[in-house]
Amino acid sequence: MPIEANASDLADAIGNQLPYLRRYARALTGSQSAGDSYAAATLEAILTDATPFDGTLHPKLALFKVFHVIWHSSGAPSEGKESDLAAAAQAHLGKLTANSREALLMSVIEGFSAAEIAQIMSTSKAEVSDLLGAAYAEMEASVAGDVMIIEDEAIIAMDLESIVKSLSHSVTGIARTRAAAVTLAAQKTPDLILADIHLADDSSGIDAVRDILQELGDRPVIFITAYPERLLTGERPEPAFMIAKPYTEQQVKVAVSQAMFFSSTQTLKA
Numbered sequence: 709m710p711i712e713a714n715a716s717d718l719a720d721a722i723g724n725q726l727p728y729l730r731r732y733a734r735a736l737t738g739s740q741s742a743g744d745s746y747a748a749a750t751l752e753a754i755l756t757d758a759t760p761f762d763g764t765l766h767p768k769l770a771l772f773k774v775f776h777v778i779w780h781s782s783g784a785p786s787e788g789k790e791s792d793l794a795a796a797a798q799a800h801l802g803k804l805t806a807n808s809r810e811a812l813l814m815s816v817i818e819g820f821s822a823a824e825i826a827q828i829m830s831t832s833k834a835e836v837s838d839l840l841g842a843a844y845a846e847m848e849a850s851v852a853g854d855v856m857i858i859e860d861e862a863i864i865a866m867d868l869e870s871i872v873k874s875l876s877h878s879v880t881g882i883a884r885t886r887a888a889a890v891t892l893a894a895q896k897t898p899d900l901i902l903a904d905i906h907l908a909d910d911s912s913g914i915d916a917v918r919d920i921l922q923e924l925g926d927r928p929v930i931f932i933t934a935y936p937e938r939l940l941t942g943e944r945p946e947p948a949f950m951i952a953k954p955y956t957e958q959q960v961k962v963a964v965s966q967a968m969f970f971s972s973t974q975t976l977k978a
Contacts, residue, residue, distance in 0.1 A: 718758060721767035722751065727940035728818060729771055734948040735813050735963070736779070738928065738970035744942045746782075750775045765827070772814070773828045779810075805842040807831075809966065812843035816962040817951075847965040852876045853899030855964065856892060858916055859932075860884040860908035868902060871960045877968070886911035886919065893920040898927065899971040900964065905933040928967040 729750065734743030754761050754774055762770045807829060814820045814828065822836045829836070855877045859865040865882045872879055880896040883889035885908050893901075901920065903913040917929050933939060934953040939946045949967045951959050 718754070718761065718763075722754065722761075722771060725768040725771050726751070727937050728768060729775060730940045730942055731936065731950055732772070732813055732818055733775070734950075735817060735966055736810065738948055738967070740942075740946050740948050743948065746775065746779060747942070749778050753778060768818075769820070769824055769827060772818075772820075773830075776810070776828055776830075804846050805839065808839045808843035808846060811836055811839040812847070812962060813966065815840060816958050847875075847962070850965055851968050851971070852878070853968055853971055854878045854880050854896065855900045855902055856880045856889075856896075856898035857882045858884075858889045858901065858903035858907065858913050860904065860906075864904070868960065871957055872902070872964060875961060875964060877964065883916070884908045886913075886916040889913075889916035890919045890923075893924060897924055900927060900967055901929045902960075902964065903929060903931055905931060905935075905939075928970045930963050930967050 726747065729747045730744055732743075733746045734740050737743045737746065750771065754771075760774050760777065762773065765773070810829065811825055814825050815822070820828065822833050822840070825836045826833045852875075855872045857865055857868050857872070857879060859868060859882060865884075869879050869882065877900075880898050881892045883892045889903075889907075901917055903917050905913045907913050907916070913931065917931075921927070921929075928949060929947060930949040930951060931939065931947040932951045932953060932955065936950055936952040939950060948970075949963055951963050
């Protein structure tokens with residue numbers, strides 16, 4: 709619903725949409741810290757001068773539009789200080805069609821229509837359609853790697869495994885508990901981890917991932933949760949990639965493909 713840009717309504721509107729901006733920014737950068745920094749810069753810009761925040765648009769649309777001005781004016785880097793992982797990611801991302809990832813994430817993960825994306829990116833609907841076509845083509849021709857699944861519900865685990873394999877990735881295995889996940893990761897190192905939050909025996913997928921990363925080092929992780937707002941506060945270590953339950957097959961495919969760009973051990977498809 710459009711709003712009038714007075715201070716009270718503006719604060720409420722931005723507060724309600726901020727978790728989604730964090731989710732999108734983190735997926736773009738592959739990092740909680742970098743993504744949240746861009747989200748914070750967007751808020752600071754609006755607080756300094758609310759004029760760019762178009763109160764005639766839906767608040768989420770208006771917020772993302774301001775974000776994209778900042779994103780592109782900064783050169784859209786992944787991290788302020790590049791690690792080897794970030795440098796490798798940027799080398800690969802630099803080969804992709806400009807703005808294709810942005811359009812894809814806004815479409816599939818954030819649920820914007822092509823017309824809304826065109827408004828956000830200040831371009832035409834036809835251009836957005838071309839960008840989405842390029843993004844899907846690049847996704848199909850992208851990198852393949854080893855994916856570990858942490859999920860205690862058998863049907864969901866099988867579904868995730870099928871989706872991952874349809875992208876030509878290999879699945880190292882499926883773990884139902886924190887302990888089983890740590891053991892599985894030690895047996896075969898994954899390039900990417902796809903993890904549910906709540907596991908069998910009341911253990912935590914977050915704790916399982918933390919244990920694994922302490923042993924294996926940094927690598928992309930996608931969390932799946934029915935309560936995404938709890939992991940989008942910016943107040944503690946939180947995931948860079950996240951899918952909300954119930955998910956769609958396309959959301960999983962896009963999240964896995966985008967996260968794999970930030971893997972340090974990925975191998976190009978033949």
